Structure formats: C-alpha cells, structure tokens
Amino acid sequence: MNLLLSDDYLLQDYPENITNTIRSGHSTCVRFNRRGDFLASGRVDGTVVIWDLETMGVARKLRGHSKNITSLSWSRCGRYLLSACQGWKAILWDLQNGKRHREVRFRAPVYGAELHPWNHYQFAAALFEDQPMLVDITDSADVRYVLPPVQKRPNTEGDAALKEKHAKEDAKHMTTAIVYTAAGDHLLAGTTKGRLNIIDAKTREIIYSEKIASGIITTLRLTESGKDLLVNAQDRIIRTFHVPNLSAADLDPDTIQIPLEHKFQDVVNRLSWNHVAFSATGEYVAASTYNNHELYIWERGHGSLVRMLEGPKEEQGVIEWHPHRALLAACGLETGRINIWSVTSPQRWSALAPDFAEVEENVEYIEKEDEFDIHPQEEIQKRRLDQEDEDVDVLTVENGGGLSEEVAAFRMPILFNLGESDSEEEFVNVGLGTLRRKSPGDQDEGEMTGEEKGPGKKAGGTGRGRGKKK
Amino acid sequence: MSELGSSAATPIAEPPSKRRRVHDDSLDSTPRYGSPDGAAQSSPPNTDHLPGQGLSIRRAPRTTHDKTHHHRHRDEPPIRPNYQPHLLLQGHTRAISQVRISPDGRWIASASADGTAKIWDASTGAHLETLVGHMAGVSCLAWAPDSNTLATGSDDKAIRLWDRVTGSPAHAVGRRDNTGEAAGVAMKALIGKGGRRARVGVSGEGVRGGRTGRGALLGHHNYVYSLAFSPKGNILVSGSYDEAVFLWDVRAGRLMRSLPAHSDPVSGVDFCRDGTLVCLRTLVHEDNPAVTNVCFSPNGRFVLAFNLDNSIRLWDYVSGSVKKTYQGHTNKGFSIGGCFGVLSDTDDGIEKEDADQEGTRRQAFIASASEDGDIVMWDVESKQVIQRIKRAHEGVCFSVDVHGGTMVSAGQDGLIKVFRHRPRNLSLKQENGESDGLNGANGHLGKSDTPDAVAADEELQRQVEADAGSPGQHVKEEHL
Numbered sequence: 001m002n003l004l005l006s007d008d009y010l011l012q013d014y015p016e017n018i019t020n021t022i023r024s025g026h027s028t029c030v031r032f033n034r035r036g037d038f039l040a041s042g043r044v045d046g047t048v049v050i051w052d053l054e055t056m057g058v059a060r061k062l063r064g065h066s067k068n069i070t071s072l073s074w075s076r077c078g079r080y081l082l083s084a085c086q087g088w089k090a091i092l093w094d095l096q097n098g099k100r101h102r103e104v105r106f107r108a109p110v111y112g113a114e115l116h117p118w119n120h121y122q123f124a125a126a127l128f129e130d131q132p133m134l135v136d137i138t139d140s141a142d143v144r145y146v147l148p149p150v151q152k153r154p155n156t157e158g159d160a161a162l163k164e165k166h167a168k169e170d171a172k173h174m175t176t177a178i179v180y181t182a183a184g185d186h187l188l189a190g191t192t193k194g195r196l197n198i199i200d201a202k203t204r205e206i207i208y209s210e211k212i213a214s215g216i217i218t219t220l221r222l223t224e225s226g227k228d229l230l231v232n233a234q235d236r237i238i239r240t241f242h243v244p245n246l247s248a249a250d251l252d253p254d255t256i257q258i259p260l261e262h263k264f265q266d267v268v269n270r271l272s273w274n275h276v277a278f279s280a281t282g283e284y285v286a287a288s289t290y291n292n293h294e295l296y297i298w299e300r301g302h303g304s305l306v307r308m309l310e311g312p313k314e315e316q317g318v319i320e321w322h323p324h325r326a327l328l329a330a331c332g333l334e335t336g337r338i339n340i341w342s343v344t345s346p347q348r349w350s351a352l353a354p355d356f357a358e359v360e361e362n363v364e365y366i367e368k369e370d371e372f373d374i375h376p377q378e379e380i381q382k383r384r385l386d387q388e389d390e391d392v393d394v395l396t397v398e399n400g401g402g403l404s405e406e407v408a409a410f411r412m413p414i415l416f417n418l419g420e421s422d423s424e425e426e427f428v429n430v431g432l433g434t435l436r437r438k439s440p441g442d443q444d445e446g447e448m449t450g451e452e453k454g455p456g457k458k459a460g461g462t463g464r465g466r467g468k469k470k
Numbered sequence: 471m472s473e474l475g476s477s478a479a480t481p482i483a484e485p486p487s488k489r490r491r492v493h494d495d496s497l498d499s500t501p502r503y504g505s506p507d508g509a510a511q512s513s514p515p516n517t518d519h520l521p522g523q524g525l526s527i528r529r530a531p532r533t534t535h536d537k538t539h540h541h542r543h544r545d546e547p548p549i550r551p552n553y554q555p556h557l558l559l560q561g562h563t564r565a566i567s568q569v570r571i572s573p574d575g576r577w578i579a580s581a582s583a584d585g586t587a588k589i590w591d592a593s594t595g596a597h598l599e600t601l602v603g604h605m606a607g608v609s610c611l612a613w614a615p616d617s618n619t620l621a622t623g624s625d626d627k628a629i630r631l632w633d634r635v636t637g638s639p640a641h642a643v644g645r646r647d648n649t650g651e652a653a654g655v656a657m658k659a660l661i662g663k664g665g666r667r668a669r670v671g672v673s674g675e676g677v678r679g680g681r682t683g684r685g686a687l688l689g690h691h692n693y694v695y696s697l698a699f700s701p702k703g704n705i706l707v708s709g710s711y712d713e714a715v716f717l718w719d720v721r722a723g724r725l726m727r728s729l730p731a732h733s734d735p736v737s738g739v740d741f742c743r744d745g746t747l748v749c750l751r752t753l754v755h756e757d758n759p760a761v762t763n764v765c766f767s768p769n770g771r772f773v774l775a776f777n778l779d780n781s782i783r784l785w786d787y788v789s790g791s792v793k794k795t796y797q798g799h800t801n802k803g804f805s806i807g808g809c810f811g812v813l814s815d816t817d818d819g820i821e822k823e824d825a826d827q828e829g830t831r832r833q834a835f836i837a838s839a840s841e842d843g844d845i846v847m848w849d850v851e852s853k854q855v856i857q858r859i860k861r862a863h864e865g866v867c868f869s870v871d872v873h874g875g876t877m878v879s880a881g882q883d884g885l886i887k888v889f890r891h892r893p894r895n896l897s898l899k900q901e902n903g904e905s906d907g908l909n910g911a912n913g914h915l916g917k918s919d920t921p922d923a924v925a926a927d928e929e930l931q932r933q934v935e936a937d938a939g940s941p942g943q944h945v946k947e948e949h950l
Contacts, residue, residue, distance in 0.1 A: 052704050055721065
C-alpha cells in the first residue's frame with residue numbers, strides 16, 4: 001500500500017493467515033521475482049504460469065516443457081525466467097514476448113537450475129545422478145562446464161586400488177542443490193552425503209568442502225544479502241549458517257569457515273521438512289512440513305518458533321517468502337493450488353472522514369471560544385486563500401520506496417488473449433463476487449480460480465449459482 | 471451517419487492570415503477573470519505581448535518561488551506555457567466529454583455523447599479509428615500505459631477495452647465464439663452504409679462482473695463516470711454514478727474488488743504514480759463543494775480536485791489539507807477536466823550545453839477547461855493564471871489534456887482542438903527577424919502577422935463552419 005498512508009510498520013512482519021488461493025493446473029514450484037510483483041509457478045504438465053500479485057490473475061503462460069517443472073529462477077531485471085524440468089531441459093524465457101529465449105538440454109532430469117545473479121546468460125544446474133553443470137549461453141552455442149561433486153584429493157599418486165576406491169566413493173556424491181552467492185563468483189552446492197561445497201565459478205574448483213548434515217541436502221537458500229545460508233537436509237534438521245564474504249580479495253580457501261547459527265527441528269513430532277525459505281530480510285525462517293498441514297515460522301534472533309500457520313487441510317510443498325512483504329506462497333502437494341498467507345491490515349474507516357478522529361471512549365468536548373462563530377463567507381474564503389502560501393513541489397519524486405533504483409525496469413506487456421491460447425482452461429462465471437470454482441469433478445484439468453477468503457464473499461458467490469459458462 | 475465515416479481532421483493548412491503567436495487577453499481578462507487577489511497579480515503574466523519588456527515583467531512575480539527549487543536556473547526566465555492553435559479535429563456529432571493524449575504522446579482519443587470514441591493521430595490530426603459499441607454516450611476514457619489499449623466508460627453502464635491498432639474490442643478471454651466481433655463488424659457495416667447507428671443485439675455480449683467475450687466489463691449499476699489505468703496497466707479503476715469504485719483485472723476482464731466507500735456518485739478516479747493508491751472524491755472540505763474530477767500530481771504527492779464552486783484545489787492527501795486553490799475559470803454545473811502539464815527545456819526549444827538530467831528544467835502548470843469555453847492555465851506555486859485561451863470552444867469546454875508541448879481540448883461543440891506550445895523566446899526572436907525556421911510541425915502557423923487572437927479564433931471558426939458543411943455536425947447537446 002501507499003507508503004505515505006499506511007501504518008505497515010505497526011503490523012507484524014510475518015504472515016498470519018491465508019488470504020488467497022490461486023490455481024492454474026497443478027503447481028509444483030513457485031518463485032517471486034525480485035520486485036515482488038510477479039509470481040512464477042511451474043506446473044506438473046510443464047507449463048509455467050506467471051501470476052500478477054496485484055490482480056491475483058494470470059499474466060502469462062509459457063509452454064515448452066512437457067514434464068514436471070522442478071525449479072524456477074528470475075533474472076535480476078525480471079525480464080528473463082529460467083525454468084528447469086524433469087524432462088532433461090532448461091528454458092530461458094523472455095517475458096517481453098513470452099517466447100523461449102534459449103533452451104538447454106541435459107542428459108538427465110534437472111533438480112534445480114539457478115541463474116547467475118547479475119548475468120542472465122549464465123546458470124548453474126544440479127542434475128539427477130549426474131555431475132552439476134555451469135552453463136554459459138552468451139554465445140549462440142551454449143558452453144557447459146562440468147563442476148566437480150567432490151574435492152580433489154591431494155594424493156593423486158596413490159595406488160590403483162585406493163584410486164578405484166576413491167572413484168567409487170566419489171561416484172556416490174551427487175549434487176542435489178546448487179546456488180550462486182550474492183556476487184555470483186562462487187557457487188554453493190549441497191550433496192547427497194550432506195556435504196556443502198563452495199565452488200569457485202571461475203576456476204570451477206571446489207575451494208571448500210565440509211560435511212554439515214547427516215542426510216541428503218535438499219534445499220540451499222541464501223538471503224538477499226548473501227550473508228546467511230539456509231540448509232534443509234533429510235536428517236530433519238534445518239540449519240542456518242553465516243557465509244563469509246567469499247569475494248574478498250584476500251580470501252584464503254584454507255581459512256574459510258561457515259559457522260553454524262541455528263538448528264531448527266521439531267524434536268517432539270520428529271517432523272521432517274519439505275521446503276524452507278528465508279523471510280525478506282532473513283529475520284525469519286519458514287518451512288513446510290512433511291505429512292503435516294502446518295507451516296512453521298522461526299525467528300532467527302533467538303531461534304524460537306513464533307508461529308505455526310494453519311492452512312487448508314493439505315500438505316504444502318515448495319514455499320516462498322515475498323522479497324519485501326510479509327507474504328508467503330506455498331504449493332499444495334495434493335491439489336496443486338498456490339496458497340498465499342499474509343497479514344490483513346485492519347480497515348481504517350476514520351480515513352474516510354479525516355476531520356473525525358477515532359476515540360477509545362467518550363470524551364467530553366469543550367468547544368473553543370470562537371469555534372462555532374459564523375463568519376461571512378468571503379472572509380473565510382479570503383483567509384483560507386491567504387493561508388495557501390506554502391510552496392508545493394509537484395514534480396520531484398521522493399525516493400522513499402527503497403526499490404526505486406529500477407525506474408526504467410522491465411515492464412511486462414499486458415495480454416488479453418490468455419484464454420484463447422489455452423484450450424484446457426474453462427472459466428466459470430459466478431456473478432459479481434470473486435469466487436469462481438469449477439464443480440469438483442473436473443478440477444484436475446486445470447482451471448484458474450482466485451478465491452478470496454474474505455468474510456461474506458463465499459456466501460455471495462454461491463448465492464448467485466455456479467452456472468458454468470461456455 | 472455519413473459524417474462519421476468521412477470525419478477528418480482539418481489541419482489549418484494554408485498559412486492563415488492571422489498570427490496566433492500571442493494571445494492577447496490582457497485587456498479584458500483582468501477585470502473579468504482575475505484571481506481574487508486583484509489585478510496587481512494577474513496582469514503581469516499577460517504582458518508578454520510587449521516584446522521589449524515582456525521578459526523582465528514576467529519574471530518579477532516569480533522570483534520568490536524560483537529560489538525554492540531550480541537554484542541553478544534562477545537567472546533564466548521561467549518556462550511558461552504558450553499554447554497556440556495547431557489542429558482542429560472534427561467528426562463527433564455531439565458534445566465530447568473527454569479527450570486524452572496517449573502516454574507516448576502519439577495519439578489522441580476522444581469520447582463523445584454520440585456513443586462513439588475516436589482515435590486520432592496527435593501529430594497530423596488524421597482520424598484513425600471510430601470505436602463503436604456503446605449503447606449510450608461515452609463519458610470517459612483512459613489510455614493504458616503502453617498506449618495500445620483504450621478503455622471507455624459509458625452511460626450504458628459498460629466499460630469497453632479497445633485495441634488501438636485494430637480498433638476492435640481488445641478482450642478475448644474465455645470465449646471461443648466470436649459474436650462480439652461479428653456484432654462489431656455488423657455495426658461497422660451499418661455505419662458504412664450510412665444508416666443510423668442501429669441497436670444491434672450486442673447486449674448479450676458482456677457478462678455481469680465476470681469474464682466476458684469480446685464484450686464489455688459489466689458490473690456497474692449506473693453510468694460509468696471516470697476511468698483510470700494503473701501505471702503497470704494491469705488494473706483498471708472505474709468510478710460510477712452507482713457510488714462504487716471498481717477495480718478490474720485488465721487481463722482477465724474480471725472484477726477484482728469493489729470499494730463501496732462512497733455515498734455519492736463517484737465522478738473522478740486516478741492512480742498514483744506507483745500504483746498503490748486510487749484516488750477518490752472523499753476529501754472533506756468545510757463547505758464540501760462537490761468534486762467532479764481528480765488527478766494526481768506528477769510525483770503522486772498531491773491531488774488536484776476540481777470543485778463545482780469555480781475552483782480547483784490542490785490537496786495534500788497525507789495531511790488532508792488544501793495547499794492551493796486555483797480560481798479564474800468557470801465551473802458550476804458540469805464535470806470538466808484538466809490536468810497537470812509539465813514543460814521542460816526541450817519543449818521550450820532551448821538547446822542546453824549540459825544536456826544531462828540535472829540540467830533539464832521542468833516546470834509544472836495546471837490546465838483546466840472552463841464552462842465559458844476557455845482553457846485556463848495556472849502556475850502551480852503562485853496560483854496565477856499564466857495563459858488563457860479564450861473561446862477555445864463554443865459552449866462548454868469539457869476536457870483538456872496536456873502532454874509535454876501538446877495540449878488538446880474538447881467541448882460541447884463536438885470539436886477537438888490541438889494546441890502546440892511555442893517557446894516565447896523563439897517567437898520573440900522571430901519577430902525581430904533573427905530566426906525564421908520554427909520547429910516544423912507548427913511552422914505554418916507562425917508565418918503571418920496579425921497578433922490578434924480573437925480574430926484568429928474567428929478565422930478558425932469560419933474554417934470549421936466551412937468544413938462542417940453537413941447538418942448535424944454542430945448538434946449541441948447538454949452533456950449529462
């Protein structure tokens with residue numbers, strides 16, 4: 001909301017309740033763009049859907065994959081989106097025209113692919129049962145570099161048996177997650193053996209490796225500043241680490257330390273975690289739970305659990321925290337809906353009449369001596385006009401928003417023909433309300449709903465009947 | 471009607487015998503239209519027809535304001551609007567309620583009580599499209615930020631979105647049949663044959679509050695009165711006589727939210743530059759004169775409200791106070807429109823040595839229509855009338871829009887006029903014979919030598935009448 005008018009600083013900085021459910025097909029992964037006005041979601045059928053968070057409506061659909069989308073990554077400018085799928089390929093989309101900008105094929109399904117934070121012509125991909133890759137698509141023919149899954153052993157001169165043993169061991173190390181550091185000159189990779197590798201993006205060599213978890217590392221996330229690392233592993237523990245400045249000129253690989261900050265776990269229920277996310281500032285950590293419906297939010301200062309978010313009776317998969325608002329998006333595993341939690345700001349009705357003020361309790365009002373005197377109209381008018389000698393500046397834009405650096409940022413074109421290009425979609429029209437849902441039988445074909453979980457909305461919507469239009 | 475088909479712009483083609491460089495309204499405007507502070511303040515802005523002393527006199531009342539910003543330009547004369555008639559666009563058969571220049575400045579769209587909207591080329595004045603589909607008079611329109619889509623709101627309670635290029639309705643969501651398109655074609659055909667705009671059965675096109683075919687956005691219970699796009703173009707806001715403000719998802723054509731906070735017809739809506747705030751007419755003033763129109767300042771910090779008591783007020787919406795009141799035009803009974811205009815050095819034709827961003831001087835002013843047919847422009851700070859185009863329109867002038875050096879106005883007479891800003895220092899030079907080539911587009915206006923604006927307007931008017939030979943062209947209808 002408008003910064004000048006809102007009292008958002010009074011509100012909580014983590015989401016409280018579910019506010020929207022949006023749906024287009026069965027979504028399996030979501031990602032916000034850097035500005036936070038669009039949300040990309042990847043579907044089981046390989047379609048990538050871009051949502052406009054202001055309207056909660058579909059802004060674009062990208063078709064090109066045929067298998068489940070496994071990861072999404074936005075470029076810094078918000079114009080390009082990299083999507084990776086189980087169908088062995090990654091596509092870089094140009095959202096200006098909705099066409100695929102580049103397509104890269106691999107020899108294995110892709111776990112995840114992440115764009116370089118500054119250069120959208122470079123990305124790193126973690127592959128299933130294969131070595132991770134660094135792909136440079138600056139030229140028309142893409143250049144791939146295989147990244148090592150394990151650190152080089154010092155004793156390369158050893159005997160053949162030992163070598164063979166090492167090679168066997170190394171073959172078991174698979175990289176399952178890979179992210180760029182904030183500056184983009186290093187890569188952090190997590191392996192099936194619970195090791196964290198730091199890879200120099202230039203030399204493509206592991207400069208640091210340490211076992212940080214006892215299970216497979218499933219998710220690695222960095223805060224926007226790149227100083228904090230969040231690791232989810234299959235040992236039911238979520239860990240946060242401090243990441244040193246790896247771009248420092250005097251970096252000595254031997255002295256790198258990645259100190260552990262917190263371990264988050266549920267020791268009572270022994271829950272394991274599907275997916276984790278940092279909040280906008282990294283102050284909070286959110287996680288979706290395996291075989292459980294709740295989302296957990298911890299606060300990082302003390303490492304305490306602050307909230308368990310109730311949602312629909314459904315296990316949530318991938319979760320994402322909005323880049324600067326207290327808004328959390330999660331994919332329902334079963335239905336593929338995207339559920340959005342946020343804070344609902346209370347309506348300030350007194351704003352409608354600025355000359356009235358809200359008071360807690362009755363106050364006896366003593367009028368001023370001249371308060372209700374009647375002055376001649378002209379005099380009032382004149383006095384009023386005389387007061388207007390302040391200088392006003394109607395042109396200068398105040399840069400209070402924080403995100404105003406991208407004034408000439410990419411602006412996605414507005415499309416009107418989304419429905420036409422979409423043969424499997426059917427829209428249900430329900431009166432004036434915003435509730436539109438198809439009858440339960442054909443839900444899985446892929447429809448779009450924008451339910452608003454507001455009081456009274458539901459009743460109004462159903463009251464008008466669910467006539468199917470078409 | 472055949473006039474619809476043959477509607478055409480009338481550029482003032484041959485060098486007219488009247489010189490429109492200077493608008494000589496200093497003689498009679500002071501007593502009649504002077505701001506309440508009296509003649510002392512309102513006369514200096516009008517003295518520039520005396521080329522010798524114009525500069526110094528003009529600058530005198532502004533020095534106090536100049537020092538607050540534009541420090542480095544204190545010695546230069548302020549940029550002052552000097553809009554001169556450039557083109558005359560005709561084709562509407564009834565009063566024009568709103569006219570707007572597209573954000574890229576290349577197109578002009580007009581909405582008329584005759585139930586159509588028209589798109590014109592802003593530079594040549596060529597008539598490009600007539601948008602037919604509304605069943606009643608069109609009272610408002612808005613350009614999408616990409617200048618490719620136009621929204622119109624009508625007394626038939628519908629909002630329609632149009633593709634600027636094809637002139638056909640822009641929506642195609644959720645419908646695979648093309649009744650809407652067919653109906654549009656049928657209507658166009660009818661018009662082409664010269665028949666009256668028939669009531670073709672398009673009423674089934676739109677669906678209440680939901681997805682539509684190539685139809686209208688329906689949901690309002692009464693006349694749609696004002697429209698605005700969000701800066702990103704994804705949301706359209708509409709204000710209606712039914713006292714509601716609706717937010718529409720432009721892409722899907724669905725009603726997103728309704729803001730039922732009003733108990734009066736909503737006559738003005740606008741979007742803040744960062745799209746976070748929709749402005750309404752809820753500003754409360756002691757005596758509550760009805761607000762007919764609102765618009766945000768270019769930086770989104772203030773709101774300009776057009777009141778029906780002959781004044782325009784600049785509100786600080788955060789503190790809820792009036793900062794400035796602009797008077798001097800007539801506005802009592804109609805919903806008239808105006809806007810902020812911004813002129814910069816480039817519009818002024820001054821080539822700066824240091825052409826960096828800091829070096830560009832920008833000067834804002836406020837332009838508004840007036841019910842006596844005038845167009846009035848005020849200085850934002852001093853509240854003085856800095857230019858007045860007299861009798862721009864016969865009857866009420868309903869709407870004015872400014873885009874840089876171009877200003878367009880429309881009125882009850884069904885005509886649209888395009889004005890171009892002409893830097894005063896250039897014209898002064900020209901008068902002294904120092905330079906002769908004006909910037910090409912309006913050069914043909916500046917060749918002759920009669921500095922009598924009233925006569926010039928008469929000439930324009932004669933031309934209008936000559937061109938508008940057919941009957942029905944000048945049907946005057948009271949708007950709303």
